[in-house]
Amino acid sequence: MTPFALFALQSQIAALAVETQIVMSLRLLGMAGALPARPGENNRMVAEKGPAMVKAFTAGTQAMMLGKRPDQIMDASLAPLARKVRQNRKRLMK
Numbered sequence: 001m002t003p004f005a006l007f008a009l010q011s012q013i014a015a016l017a018v019e020t021q022i023v024m025s026l027r028l029l030g031m032a033g034a035l036p037a038r039p040g041e042n043n044r045m046v047a048e049k050g051p052a053m054v055k056a057f058t059a060g061t062q063a064m065m066l067g068k069r070p071d072q073i074m075d076a077s078l079a080p081l082a083r084k085v086r087q088n089r090k091r092l093m094k
Helices: 003-032 041-047 049-065 070-092
Strands: none
Touching: 003 041, 003 070, 041 049, 049 070
């Protein structure tokens, strides 16, 4: 793993952490009534966790079974989670 690959992975993790905090804040504000929230948002929040984690686990496992480097395995695992968090952020900010 090159230092650039490690830096890219750290950047991905940091971006995911920031976007996750934004989504959590928007959802908490929606629960508190400070922001308009769609009906069923609380149920959606809980229901999407399992499938998102299964996709991340599957992607990471496939990368590992293909003999990828550790940074590539982490990248494969993070991609489905980052995609879901990004979709949530965009939806909640409308």
